[in-house]
Amino acid sequence: MVQLHNVFMSYQRDVAALNGINLTIPKGDFVFITGVSGAGKSTLLKLLYGALQPSRGQVVVDGQNVTRLSRAQIPYLRRNIGVVFQDFKLLPNRTVLENVAITLEVLGWGKKDIGKKVYHILKQLGLEHKINSTPLRLSGGEQQRVALARALVNDPKILLADEPTGNLDEENKEQILAIFKEANIRGTTVLVATHDRRLTENCHRRMVVLEKGQVVEDSDVPQ
Amino acid sequence: MSRNKPAKRPRLTNEGFLGRLNFFFARALINIRQNIFIHLVTIGTIAIALLIISLFLLVYVNLEGAADVWSNRVQVTAYFERELNQQEITTLKTGILALSGTDKVAYVAREEAVKRFRARLKGQESLLDGVTADVLPASIEINLKSGSRSSEAIEAYVVRLKKIPGISEVQYGEEWVKRFTAFMNFMRLVGALLGGFLLLAVVFIVSNTIKLTIYARKDELELLSLVGATRFFIKAPFLIEGIFQGALGALLSLLVLTACYFGFLHNAGNFVSFNPASVGLSFLPVTHLAGVFFGGVCLGFLGSLTSLKRFINV
Numbered sequence: 012m013v014q015l016h017n018v019f020m021s022y023q024r025d026v027a028a029l030n031g032i033n034l035t036i037p038k039g040d041f042v043f044i045t046g047v048s049g050a051g052k053s054t055l056l057k058l059l060y061g062a063l064q065p066s067r068g069q070v071v072v073d074g075q076n077v078t079r080l081s082r083a084q085i086p087y088l089r090r091n092i093g094v095v096f097q098d099f100k101l102l103p104n105r106t107v108l109e110n111v112a113i114t115l116e117v118l119g120w121g122k123k124d125i126g127k128k129v130y131h132i133l134k135q136l137g138l139e140h141k142i143n144s145t146p147l148r149l150s151g152g153e154q155q156r157v158a159l160a161r162a163l164v165n166d167p168k169i170l171l172a173d174e175p176t177g178n179l180d181e182e183n184k185e186q187i188l189a190i191f192k193e194a195n196i197r198g199t200t201v202l203v204a205t206h207d208r209r210l211t212e213n214c215h216r217r218m219v220v221l222e223k224g225q226v227v228e229d230s231d232v233p234q
Numbered sequence: 235m236s237r238n239k240p241a242k243r244p245r246l247t248n249e250g251f252l253g254r255l256n257f258f259f260a261r262a263l264i265n266i267r268q269n270i271f272i273h274l275v276t277i278g279t280i281a282i283a284l285l286i287i288s289l290f291l292l293v294y295v296n297l298e299g300a301a302d303v304w305s306n307r308v309q310v311t312a313y314f315e316r317e318l319n320q321q322e323i324t325t326l327k328t329g330i331l332a333l334s335g336t337d338k339v340a341y342v343a344r345e346e347a348v349k350r351f352r353a354r355l356k357g358q359e360s361l362l363d364g365v366t367a368d369v370l371p372a373s374i375e376i377n378l379k380s381g382s383r384s385s386e387a388i389e390a391y392v393v394r395l396k397k398i399p400g401i402s403e404v405q406y407g408e409e410w411v412k413r414f415t416a417f418m419n420f421m422r423l424v425g426a427l428l429g430g431f432l433l434l435a436v437v438f439i440v441s442n443t444i445k446l447t448i449y450a451r452k453d454e455l456e457l458l459s460l461v462g463a464t465r466f467f468i469k470a471p472f473l474i475e476g477i478f479q480g481a482l483g484a485l486l487s488l489l490v491l492t493a494c495y496f497g498f499l500h501n502a503g504n505f506v507s508f509n510p511a512s513v514g515l516s517f518l519p520v521t522h523l524a525g526v527f528f529g530g531v532c533l534g535f536l537g538s539l540t541s542l543k544r545f546i547n548v
């Protein structure tokens with residue numbers, strides 16, 4: 012589902028954020044990308060949904076070579092990828108319903124179908140009673156779940172989550188992790204970038220460790 | 235929990251051009267409601283900007299109108315040594331009327347000329363004692379159409395006029411016409427410069443206001459792009475909002491302009507009791523009003539379009 016071949020990426024000259032990454036993630040996998048802050052986790056995720064282009068190397072997502080996509084093709088790639096951003100990117104002047112609906116509006120869904128589908132996903136995430144609140148009235152954990160709902164509402168092939176448990180307490184972390192697992196069971200390939208070692212310890216999944224833009228450990232590959 | 239199946243996706247009720255358009259309009263309306271303050275600021279800016287432009291137009295149109303009235307004084311006169319008979323007058327009149335640029339032609343007989351002379355010297359008629367009709371020449375007076383009153387046009391006209399058999403001596407207020415033409419050219423130049431400057435300022439201010447308002451919503455633009463919206467999908471509601479802002483701003487400015495104009499007439503009328511038509515005052519013609527409205531719509535649309543270019547490359 013995701014393949015990176017010899018990927019280099021630098022924001023400034025001579026400072027490599029990613030330094031020759033090779034990685035293959037098959038369909039239906041659940042992978043943690045870990046490493047200390049600044050290791051290049053967020054950069055790697057951004058390459059996958061076309062927010063950044065690598066300086067060198069190839070990035071293949073869902074059978075498409077992201078580096079070769081035109082600007083007009085990128086949106087169609089993104090429709091198959093649900094992203095949970097580190098800063099959530101919820102629109103403060105819209106309700107929870109409207110925030111989650113955006114994903115489906117972009118796909119051209121009708122209003123009724125959107126209403127049903129959004130309600131359904133919010134119910135799954137235990138947020139249906141907040142459907143008409145605005146994001147600023149929600150707790151951190153609730154905002155995180157709204158962001159998740161927006162990423163998952165169209166059953167994406169891939170889910171990318173950047174530090175999804177950043178400031179959450181243990182209970183909320185468990186809840187979020189459970190949602191990831193459920194999405195994974197339903198067939199979504201899940202990539203979670205986190206520097207939170209505790210999260211990965213409780214959850215036995217494939218783990219890719221980044222350090223200074225390189226893969227230094229991959230639990231999938233026999234050491 | 236079922237596994238993902240492509241068949242699960244419902245039909246796309248917003249598919250098709252009309253469905254899309256419907257969605258974009260609805261979206262634009264919701265956006266306006268949710269960002270009402272921003273929209274009011276933009277509409278207000280456009281209204282003020284267009285009000286300045288249309289006030290300028292109003293003044294300009296009235297000056298042009300006044301100039302047109304003055305230029306009625308431009309008259310070409312052909313003089314004749316002797317009185318003409320009816321047949322000659324008719325032939326000449328027909329020939330002159332056939333020239334392009336001729337508006338009115340009138341024959342002034344010697345008797346008539348003396349009468350006019352007397353009228354002008356009212357109170358000092360004694361000066362005219364002994365003056366008989368023979369002293370003054372007969373003449374044909376020609377009024378020109380308003381497009382042919384510049385000094386170049388008159389010169390060309392006179393050349394053609396002199397080709398008519400029987401006409402030799404032609405006069406017109408050459409100096410006056412020259413000065414008047416120069417004045418009009420100057421006025422038009424100043425008008426064009428001032429108008430151009432105003433227009434630039436207006437475009438600058440409005441486009442920057444729109445840019446700021448779109449900047450305030452750049453998170454929305456970015457997010458739409460990140461969830462896979464095409465650029466057209468992101469832009470369309472904003473462009474509709476821009477057109478809406480432009481149209482509303484223009485209507486507002488025309489409303490205020492109308493109120494200003496008739497308020498002015500009303501108040502001025504109380505003082506000097508005059509009739510606007512008699513002083514040559516007029517409101518903007520419909521074409522100009524339509525132009526201001528269309529200009530507002532363009533301003534809103536193009537302002538949004540160019541501002542969006544800046545932000546949609548996320």
Ligand SMILES: Nc1ncnc2c1ncn2[C@@H]1O[C@H](COP(=O)(O)OP(=O)(O)O)[C@@H](O)[C@H]1O
Nearest residue numbers: 022023028046047048049050051052053054055
């Ligand atoms: N927008 C940016 N401009 C310049 N440098 C950046 C930018 N984003 C990240 N970096 C640098 O790239 C490196 C990797 O960053 P990042 O991918 O955000 O790491 P992580 O997500 O693992 O904390 C860091 O050294 C960081 O300073």
Ligand SMILES: [Mg+2]
Nearest residue numbers: 052053054173
């Ligand atoms: Mg990061």
